[in-house]
Amino acid sequence: MEKFYYEEIKQDKRTGARAGILHTPHGDILTPTYMPVGTQATVKGIMPRDLKESKSQIILANTYHLHMRPGDELVKKAGGLHKFMSWDRPILTDSGGFQVFSLAKLNKIKDEGVYFNSHVDGSLHFISPEKAMEIENNLGADIIMAFDQCSRYGADYAESKIAMERTLKWLDRCAISHKNENQALFPIVQGNVFKDLRLTSLKETLPYAKYGIGIGGLSVGEPKDIMYDVMDALLPYYPKNMPRYLMGVGSPDCLVEGVKRGIDMFDCVLATRIGRNGTALTSSGKIVVRNGKYKEDFTPLDAECDCYACKNYSKAYLRHLINVGEMMGGMMLSLHNITYLNKLMRDIREAILQDSFSEFCEEFYAKTNNTYK
Numbered sequence: 001m002e003k004f005y006y007e008e009i010k011q012d013k014r015t016g017a018r019a020g021i022l023h024t025p026h027g028d029i030l031t032p033t034y035m036p037v038g039t040q041a042t043v044k045g046i047m048p049r050d051l052k053e054s055k056s057q058i059i060l061a062n063t064y065h066l067h068m069r070p071g072d073e074l075v076k077k078a079g080g081l082h083k084f085m086s087w088d089r090p091i092l093t094d095s096g097g098f099q100v101f102s103l104a105k106l107n108k109i110k111d112e113g114v115y116f117n118s119h120v121d122g123s124l125h126f127i128s129p130e131k132a133m134e135i136e137n138n139l140g141a142d143i144i145m146a147f148d149q150c151s152r153y154g155a156d157y158a159e160s161k162i163a164m165e166r167t168l169k170w171l172d173r174c175a176i177s178h179k180n181e182n183q184a185l186f187p188i189v190q191g192n193v194f195k196d197l198r199l200t201s202l203k204e205t206l207p208y209a210k211y212g213i214g215i216g217g218l219s220v221g222e223p224k225d226i227m228y229d230v231m232d233a234l235l236p237y238y239p240k241n242m243p244r245y246l247m248g249v250g251s252p253d254c255l256v257e258g259v260k261r262g263i264d265m266f267d268c269v270l271a272t273r274i275g276r277n278g279t280a281l282t283s284s285g286k287i288v289v290r291n292g293k294y295k296e297d298f299t300p301l302d303a304e305c306d307c308y309a310c311k312n313y314s315k316a317y318l319r320h321l322i323n324v325g326e327m328m329g330g331m332m333l334s335l336h337n338i339t340y341l342n343k344l345m346r347d348i349r350e351a352i353l354q355d356s357f358s359e360f361c362e363e364f365y366a367k368t369n370n371t372y373k
Contacts, residue, residue, distance in 0.1 A: 004142075004184040004211045006031075006242050012357045016235045016262030019352040022212070022243050024142045025182060026082065026090045027057070031243055032259045032348055034250065034341045035060045035092060035267040041075075041085045044272050045331040046338065048087055054307065054339040055346070058089060058142075060267045063135055064096035064103070067127075068120050072138035080140025092267075093141040094247070095132050095188070097148045098216070109149060111166065129173035137180050145214055145247075146174040148188040153221035160192035164201050175208050184211035186245060192217060193226050195233040202237055212243040215263070219249045224257075224373070231261040238262055252281055252344055253372035256364055259348055260357075271341055275334035278322040282340060285371035287315070289333065294319045307339035308332070 003025050010019045022029040036043045036051060039062040043051055051059065061081055066072060078084040081091050100107055100114050107116035113128030127135075132147035147170050151163035167190045178185045187208045191197030205213065215234065218227045231246075238244050243264040249255070250268020258266060271281065278290035282302040287294075289301070297315040309318065309332035321329025351360035 003182065006212070008240055010353050012352050013355065014358050015260045017259045017348070017352050017357050018262065018264070019349045020243065020264060022264075024058075024090045024184070026088060026142055029057045029090060029265075030346075030349060031264040032255075032345050033057055033265055034255060034338075034345045035265065036271065036338050037062075037267055037269045038085070039065050039269070040069075041066060041081060043334075043338070045276065045327070045334045046272070048085070050308065050335055051338070052089075054335060055342045056089075056338065057342075058092060059087065060092045060094065061085075061139065061141065062096070062099065063093045063132065063139065063145075064099035064127075066093075066139060067096065067135050068118055068125075072135045076138040076140070080138075082140065090143070091141040092143040093136050093139050093145065095145040095147040096127060096135070097132070097145075097188075098150050098248070100127060101150055101152075109166075111169065129170040130177045133174055133177040137178070137183065141183065143184045143186060143212065144178070146171045146185060146187045146208075148190055148216055150190065150217045150220065151192045153193070155192055157194055157197075160190075160194055160197055163192070164190045164197050168201065168204050171205065171208055186212040186214045188214040188216040188247070189234070190217045193222055193230055195230060198230055198234055199237065202234055206239065209239065209242060212245060212265075213238070214245045214247050216247045218246065219254070219268075224254065227254075228257055228261065231258070231263070235262045250341065251372055252341065252364075252368065255341065255344060256348065256361055259352075260361065271337035272334040275337045276330035278319070278329070278333065280333055280340075281337045281372075283367060285368040289315055289319045290322045291319075301333075301336055302340065305336060305340055305343070307336045309336045 006022050008020045020031045038059045075084050103119045129147040136144040148167040149163040151160045171187050187205045189201045191201045245265035246258050246263045250270045280287045280301045283304040294315040300310040351357045
């Protein structure tokens with residue numbers, strides 16, 4: 001039996017939605033699933049025990065940030081990410097490609113790799129596909145992503161084509177360099193918002209996709225209807241025997257619409273970022289808790305949620321914490337948001353299994369009053 005393999009359990013009859021199981025050395029992942037983002041080997045403001053309480057199955061860590069600090073060699077000496085951060089469930093690391101292009105200063109992209117200045121101290125660095133694999137091998141996550149070039153939203157066809165073709169060349173080099181059978185390498189489909197580039201990228205990527213495939217470069221500024229249109233074009237061409245991972249997407253409506261279009265895995269910093277700023281994702285829609293209307297609201301954030309925050313605290317108290325800058329406020333809202341998204345994915349999965357996913361979608365938008373769109 002292989003260490004990594006995917007089982008499709010149920011396919012929705014009316015959409016591309018499906019329920020499955022991704023088997024990994026650190027446990028099974030029931031799909032579709034949402035992955036909380038632990039950029040610096042921790043999900044910001046949330047204890048690992050609370051992540052487990054929220055029913056998080058897998059978390060994501062960031063290759064670029066961990067390479068900068070504390071260094072992937074140090075993580076390797078500690079026994080890899082699982083031991084370093086004391087997390088015994090699956091971990092996925094991105095390739096660092098997006099951060100090199102979006103965070104690093106003065107990056108210069110060439111066929112051999114990317115030269116860039118660190119956002120931390122300005123020091124000069126170079127990451128090639130081979131180096132990215134070395135870093136990710138050192139970090140030791142269960143699932144690792146190939147090094148790719150993400151073209152910006154608004155890039156013209158020629159620029160997007162160059163980035164897509166370079167991603168394919170880099171993928172070949174990643175596949176040659178990756179030797180660790182305890183890590184599953186996912187390639188990444190690029191092509192910006194151009195359907196023919198996306199389809200070419202998918203076709204050329206499939207020979208390298210053994211365990212799963214990533215869809216990158218969406219949700220970087222384009223309107224949602226354009227993102228959905230691109231996803232609709234890709235849906236008929238996905239392989240059935242592996243998970244599809246839509247990278248960097250995590251708003252509730254995008255999770256629902258992504259599953260509808262055949263996506264199995266999602267990640268995003270949205271849940272914790274907006275939580276720290278006083279916004280909650282709930283079963284009845286988005287709530288900006290810091291607003292004055294909640295000053296004397298002594299009800300929980302979400303009556304349908306069983307997270308620690310909802311079981312113990314009112315909107316009024318959480319608003320107070322946020323508005324006076326107490327860190328517990330952001331921690332509680334972040335924990336709630338991740339718990340909500342995990343429950344949303346479990347409910348979606350159950351609806352697929354019960355042949356009621358389309359009805360679930362209608363009810364979701366009715367209950368949330370389209371506040372997530």
